[in-house]
Amino acid sequence: MTTLLEMRNITKEFPGVKALDHVNLSVRQGEIHAICGENGAGKSTLMKVLSGVYPAGSYDGEIHYEGALAEFRNLRDSEDRGIVIIHQELALVPQLSIAENIFLGNERQKGGVMQWQETFRRTEELLRKVGLKDTPGTIVDKIGVGKQQLVEIAKALSKDVKLLILDEPTAALQENDSRKLLDLMLELKSHGVTCIIISHKLNEVRYVADTVTVIRDGMTVSRLDAKQGLREDDIVRDMVGRDMSHRYPERERRAGQVVMDVSKWNVWHPEHAGRRVIKDISFSVRAGEVVGIAGLMGSGRTELAMSIFGRSWGRDISGEVKLHGTPVDVSSVDRAIAAGLAYVTEDRKGLGLILDESIRVNTTLANLAGVSTRGVLNEAEETEVAERYRKVLATRTPSVMQKVGNLSGGNQQKVVLAKWLFTEPEVLILDEPTRGIDVGAKYEIYSIINDLSAQGKAVVMISSEMPELLGMCDRIYVMNEGAFVGELAAAEASQERIMSLIVTE
CATH class of the missing domain: 3.40.50.300 (P-loop containing nucleotide triphosphate hydrolases)
Known part of the structure; x- marks a missing residue:
């Protein structure tokens, strides 16, 4: 198998944080390659470097794609070479039809006039490829999340994808939809499409992956080959840096x-x-x-x-x-x-937190009376409360003034818990x-x-x-x-x- 992609010594820094530290990734043509790691390990950052979201010049290291040095300045550059990324938060427009979403920004038109017959014909072909029976004119808002994931893949196929990157593609799917999506990945592989999947669900990784690269704290830790057997315990050990044979902590019932x-x-x-x-x-x-x-x-x-x-x-x-x-x-x-009563929602980003606000603000949102005197907010007390819960829950952050949107998923969840624990439910x-x-x-x-x-x-x-x-x-x-x-x-x-x-x- 020839090497399609090689990322060499990729280093990416943000103010005060080294997100990637000499990361290496090698992906073979026609394989499904899984990238595993804890939240904040650098997986998504690495994919943003690859896809041009973080353009050439904003990182150190080299990307070699199809045997040549590649310097992507934006998403359009990488998509023109057949690299398409599907993010965990789907990028579909709910009020538009499936056909309009698939060709959004890549419209079938002549002389500025939309070619709707061609658009719908091509959409039907793509929907058959991904196993969707809905019509091209169906409004995206009317179909479930599982089908929306398939629309995203159809959109990628419309761009003659060679390397498809899926970031947590089954996070919001039930088991049946997850299996359909994984089987579709295997089908795409049989037609020569190379896939990179980022996933926390290790049973799914074992089901589809030919190779696993594990990243921890912004560094490449290991590369595991499915031919030699993929054991979940080995992946977990490399991800967290310690043995986790007991996945659930014991407690006295x-x-x-x-x-x-x-x-x-x-x-x-x-x-x-x-x-x-x-x-x-x-x-x-x-x-x-x-x-x-x-x-x-x-x-x-x-x-x-x-x-x-x-x-x-x-x-x-x-x-x-x-x-x-x-x-x-x-x-x-x-x-x-x-x-x-307290309710920790399943949608922490949409309903549980204000992502543009700090940990301090989010921690006290559900109980402002607890940090106020005669209706006036006491910011010093608010900071003290947020700091207390940061320590109790071991939230990883340099400061409670950090914006919640910049935290990893696990640490965001801790802030949601802190918010409700402060109500003393x-x-x-x-x-x-x-x-x-x-x-x-x-x-x-x-x-x-x-x-x-x-x-x-x-x-x-x-x-x-x-x-x-x-x-x-x-x-x-x-x-x-x-x-x-x-x-x-x-x-x-x-x-x-x-x-x-x-x-x-």
């Missing part, structure tokens, strides 16, 4: 009295009249207990959590929430917080608390959850990763189509039992 009891909870869709999304759900969570909610994407888990937390989703909500046996008012977010609802976070940062989040349960907090944990639920929870409720279809104690729970409850009910 000791549940106390019931803290929160939800009974006969019903929620109707806010836009579609007559569609009941949550159906007569009842459950409880005890002090010191971590209760999981398992289910496929679309089963209603997030809708349940948001409707309980201040009715922030849904309409015509009915049912009762009790804390310590007493009914509480959760009809607004303010009232839910006052009652002792009795019940903490965690919705996909480790989504898009590397294995080392996951362990740190798990340790924080265990500490909270040891303090007597009641924790509800929603996760699409069944091993995570099995490793962390005392009990697991299984959800399907808006209803609970089973409850399993930790000792009797397994992935097979959870899936059987989902498919047989």
